[in-house]
Structures are given as C-alpha cells and as structure tokens.
Amino acid sequence: MRDVRGFVERSSPPKHFCRERLRRALLRGRKAEWVLCRVAGLAATGAAMAVVVAWLMDGAAFSLPPPKLLEEQLSMARGLKDFSESPILQEGELQEEIQEQSKEIVLRKGEGFEDALKKAGLPQSQVKEIVEAVRAVQDLRRLKEGTKFLVSLDDQDNKVMQVEAELDSQCMLLVERSGERLQARKEMKPLEVRQRVVSGTIQGSLFGAMERAGMPASVTLALANIFDYDIDFHTDLRAGDQFQLLLEEKWIGDKRVGYGRILAARFVNKGRTYWAFYFNGKATQEGYFDNQGKSLRKAFLRSPLKFTRITSGFTQARFHPILEVYRPHLGVDYAAPTGTPVRAVADGRVVSAGWDGGFGNCVKIQHGQSYVSMYGHLSRFGAGIRSGTSVRQGQVIGYVGSTGLATGPHLDFRLMKAGQFINPLKVNFINADPVSPADSGVFKQLVAKRVRDLEEGPTIMAARAPAAVKSPQN
The missing domain is CATH 3.10.450.350 (Nuclear Transport Factor 2; Chain: A,)
Structure with missing residues (x-):
C-alpha cells in the first residue's frame, strides 16, 4: 500500500529501508535527499562505534549485555555498515536512471x-x-x-x-x-515590455543602417512610415544623415520575443531635424506628431513606392528611349523590380483601371475635387481594384511592371491638379489635425519625457554615433 508521498509501506529491516530510500532518491533525481541519506548512514555508523568504544573503556562495564540486546545491536550495526558501503552511482549512471x-x-x-x-x-x-x-x-x-x-x-x-x-x-x-x-x-508566461534606444548614421541606405543595429525589416519599415510624408527615402537620404528612435521590445524572461511600437523618433536629413512622438489623447486621434503637436500625417504621401530610385523626373523635354524623340515627361519614373507593391498616395476613388495605350496597365484615382493620381506600366492590379472602388491612403492598388511603352520594370507616377499635370516632388500638402488644445499640456509633458528617454535610455548603436539629442526648439 502507498502512503500520501507515494512510498510503499514496508516492515523490512533498517538496511532495506535505507536502500529503498536511497534508490528512490536516485530515480527521482533528488540529489539533496540522496546526500542526506548517505551522511545519516555514516553518522549512525560512527555513533554506534563511539558507543562500543566508550563501553569498552568503562571500567565498570566488564559484563556483557543480555544476549538478546547484543544480537539486536549487532544486527543494526551490520545493516548500517551495508548501507554505508553500498556503491555510489556516478553522474552519468544517475542521469540514465532518471531518464528512464x-x-x-x-x-x-x-x-x-x-x-x-x-x-x-x-x-x-x-x-x-x-x-x-x-x-x-x-x-x-x-x-x-x-x-x-x-x-x-x-x-x-x-x-x-x-x-x-x-x-x-x-x-x-x-x-x-x-x-x-x-x-x-x-x-x-509573463510578458515584459522594455524600452530601447536605437541610433544610427546613414552610409548608404536606411535598411543598411538599421541592419547594422540588429533591427529587423519590420522596424525599418515602421520608421520609414512615420516620416513618409516629410522624407522621400528614394531621393532625400544623404550619407551622414542620423536617426534615433525609442522602441518597445517584448521580453519573456531573458528572451526577446518581438517588438512593439516606436514611441519617439528623431531624424536628421540634409541638416534638418524631424521629430516624431506617438500620442493618443482624450480629444486627439492617435498618431505621430512633431514637437509642436502638428500631425505628421498629410493628405498625400511623398511617394507611391518605398526604397526605390528615380530614373526620370518631371520635365518638358525628355528623350524617349523607345520613340527616340524629345517629348514632355509629366511625371516621375521610379525604377523597381517587377511585382513591387504600388500604394495609393491618398484616399480616393478609382476612376479607371485597365489598359491605357503607352502607359500599359494603368490606374487613375480621383482625390476630392481637384487632384487625380496616375500609376502606369503596372504588371497587374491590386485585389479588388476596379472603376468605382474606394481606396485608402497606402493601400496597394497594383504592382510594378513594364507593360506598354517601357524598356524595363518601373512605375510612371503622375499627379494632376485641376486637369493640369504638376510635379509630385514639389507639392506641399496640408497636415491632418494637430494635437487638440485640450491635450496640449499632457502632450508637452510627454515630449519632455521622451526626449529624456532618448538621451538616457540603453542604446544600440549602428555605424557612427549620432550627435547628442537636443531638446526640440520652437
């Protein structure tokens, strides 16, 4: 029969009990219990020997104890001796016993x-x-x-x-x-969110600098999205540009399991400093705002593509590589691999999606009463994109291709205002709503705290160290 601890009740001699206790300690991996059993056995043996020596040295103890008592003492001593001399399992043997x-x-x-x-x-x-x-x-x-x-x-x-x-x-x-x-x-498992400052200097590309800091592509894209309305990462980056961001990291114990939100960021591009602070106030729609509380989100994106290069700009006289004549190029050509996603630069409604002569597969989107954006040479259209479809800013409306009159995969992006083509790279669009006056006090406190975090937080460095963070100035 088992007792509550799982041991079998036995009426066996002491030596069998000790051996059973030792065996169970080994099988269950209870090393501390095994050591205590061994020490107890050796201590008991020593105590018995001390009693015998003391008895022999006692001048008054010249008579032997009763035979029955002597037999019991000798039996116990033999059992303790057998226990103390039992073989000790080596570490490998112990692990083998446990693993079984x-x-x-x-x-x-x-x-x-x-x-x-x-x-x-x-x-x-x-x-x-x-x-x-x-x-x-x-x-x-x-x-x-x-x-x-x-x-x-x-x-x-x-x-x-x-x-x-x-x-x-x-x-x-x-x-x-x-x-x-x-x-x-x-x-x-308990999830802990920690904050980390990531800093870097641009040498070739934002991706390269972030990769040197050990950041995944998802964090790089998140940073680019924040400044998407003010910095064109195709044309505006320069060697020596610097960035810092305050980033949430998700940890379980000593293992990082993911990344959270970018809480604040600073980007120095061509000598100009851009700030971004995530804020969600009681009277303000959540989003990223600069140090003055202006929303970083604008009515139009600076570019319909991410991380590509411009091969042809807006001009009244460009030599056409196929027609071999000079003619106006009233848009911007972005070189990119076939299949690169193309984004709508603003909210709007698709007015046409289909073949359009030399533009090949082309999408045109109406934005309010004044603006129309145009995306040519697409390899295919985005899911559900057809005439009459409503689209959101940043939504994929097609993919880069080389249909129509094109020598290679690229996007021909054009923008019209009141029926006239305009240079997309020189348009300044209005911002979304700023921080509400009701939240301005809380927002100013947040900005001050985030700047301190950027200055004092644990930092991951990439490439050359950026200049020290300065407090935002009006």
Whole structure:
C-alpha cells in the first residue's frame, strides 16, 4: 500500500529501508535527499562505534549485555555498515536512471500528435489518455512542427504523471495527473515590455543602417512610415544623415520575443531635424506628431513606392528611349523590380483601371475635387481594384511592371491638379489635425519625457554615433 508521498509501506529491516530510500532518491533525481541519506548512514555508523568504544573503556562495564540486546545491536550495526558501503552511482549512471522515467517526444513534419506518441512506444491506453486531456485545451491540428513534449512516467506502475510542452514563446502546455485522470491547462508566461534606444548614421541606405543595429525589416519599415510624408527615402537620404528612435521590445524572461511600437523618433536629413512622438489623447486621434503637436500625417504621401530610385523626373523635354524623340515627361519614373507593391498616395476613388495605350496597365484615382493620381506600366492590379472602388491612403492598388511603352520594370507616377499635370516632388500638402488644445499640456509633458528617454535610455548603436539629442526648439 502507498502512503500520501507515494512510498510503499514496508516492515523490512533498517538496511532495506535505507536502500529503498536511497534508490528512490536516485530515480527521482533528488540529489539533496540522496546526500542526506548517505551522511545519516555514516553518522549512525560512527555513533554506534563511539558507543562500543566508550563501553569498552568503562571500567565498570566488564559484563556483557543480555544476549538478546547484543544480537539486536549487532544486527543494526551490520545493516548500517551495508548501507554505508553500498556503491555510489556516478553522474552519468544517475542521469540514465532518471531518464528512464521520462520520454521526450518531438512532433515531426506531417506527423499527428497521436502518431508521435505511438512512435515513442507509449501504450495505446496512455496515448488515448494524453490525447483526450490535451484536446480539451488545445486544437491538435494547430500543434507546430518541432514542438517538444516531455512525458514523465511513474517508476512503479509506469503511469503517465505529467506532460509538458512549450507551444510558443508565450504559452506552456501542462498536463498533470489528478487522482485517476489527467488534467491539462495552459499557462501564459509573463510578458515584459522594455524600452530601447536605437541610433544610427546613414552610409548608404536606411535598411543598411538599421541592419547594422540588429533591427529587423519590420522596424525599418515602421520608421520609414512615420516620416513618409516629410522624407522621400528614394531621393532625400544623404550619407551622414542620423536617426534615433525609442522602441518597445517584448521580453519573456531573458528572451526577446518581438517588438512593439516606436514611441519617439528623431531624424536628421540634409541638416534638418524631424521629430516624431506617438500620442493618443482624450480629444486627439492617435498618431505621430512633431514637437509642436502638428500631425505628421498629410493628405498625400511623398511617394507611391518605398526604397526605390528615380530614373526620370518631371520635365518638358525628355528623350524617349523607345520613340527616340524629345517629348514632355509629366511625371516621375521610379525604377523597381517587377511585382513591387504600388500604394495609393491618398484616399480616393478609382476612376479607371485597365489598359491605357503607352502607359500599359494603368490606374487613375480621383482625390476630392481637384487632384487625380496616375500609376502606369503596372504588371497587374491590386485585389479588388476596379472603376468605382474606394481606396485608402497606402493601400496597394497594383504592382510594378513594364507593360506598354517601357524598356524595363518601373512605375510612371503622375499627379494632376485641376486637369493640369504638376510635379509630385514639389507639392506641399496640408497636415491632418494637430494635437487638440485640450491635450496640449499632457502632450508637452510627454515630449519632455521622451526626449529624456532618448538621451538616457540603453542604446544600440549602428555605424557612427549620432550627435547628442537636443531638446526640440520652437
């Protein structure tokens, strides 16, 4: 019969009890208990020997104790001697003993959870028990390839006692025995959000500088999106431009599991400093604002593409490479690989999407009463883009191609105002709504704090160190 600790009640001699206790400590990996047992055995042996020596040295103790008592003492001494001389398992042998009581099961590609348990050699009854318990809290079809399950078995009857698995960086699956049943649950690991300052100097491109700082492309794109209305990353970047950003990082324990929002940023481009602060006030729509509270979002994007180069600008006389004549080029050509997404520069309504002579596949979008944007030489159109469709600023309306009169893949982008073509690179568009006066006090406090964070926060450096951050000036 087992007691509440899982031990078997025995009426065996002391030496058998000690050996049993030692064996269980080894199998269960309880090294501290094993050491204490060994020390207790040696101490008991020493104490018995001290009693015998003291008795022999006692002048009054010349008579032997009663035979029955002597026999009991000798039996105990022999048992303690056997215990103290039992072989000590080496570390490797101990690990082998422990490992015999657990199985690590890895989910392979194309393999079901139940099949993986069977291949590990678990009996059908155990497989069924585990699967039913896990299915109660987890969709088995969503278990990922490579997930490791550690199955712990009872050393007496080989019952499944526990199953552990890390489902993802934030979630643990735990299955434990409660009486005669297995019960499963999920435990979410505590997520900590930390702040980090990332700094860099442009040598060739923003992507290159951010990559040197160890930042993924997603963070680079987020930074570019913030300043998308003021800086054209195709034409405006210069070697020596500098940036700093205050970034949220997501951590679980000592492992970084992702990135959050950019809280603040500073970008020095061609000697001019641009600021961005994320703010969500009670009377202000969330977004990014400069140090004066003006929204960084404008009615039009500076460019319909990201991170490409201009091959032809707006001019009244350009030599056409196919027609071999000089003629006006009333737009801007952006060179980019075929399939590069093309964005709508502003909210609007599609007035046409189809073949348009030398422009090939072309989309035209009406923005309010005055403006029309035009996107030529597309390889194909964006999902759902057709005449009459409403689009949002930044929405993909097509993909770069070389249809129509084109010598290679590029985008011919044009902008009209009141029926006349205008140079898209020289248009200044109005900003969205600024920080509400009701939130101005809170916003000023936020700006001061974010500037201090940029100055004092832990920093990841990229390329040459940027100049020290200065407080925003009016």
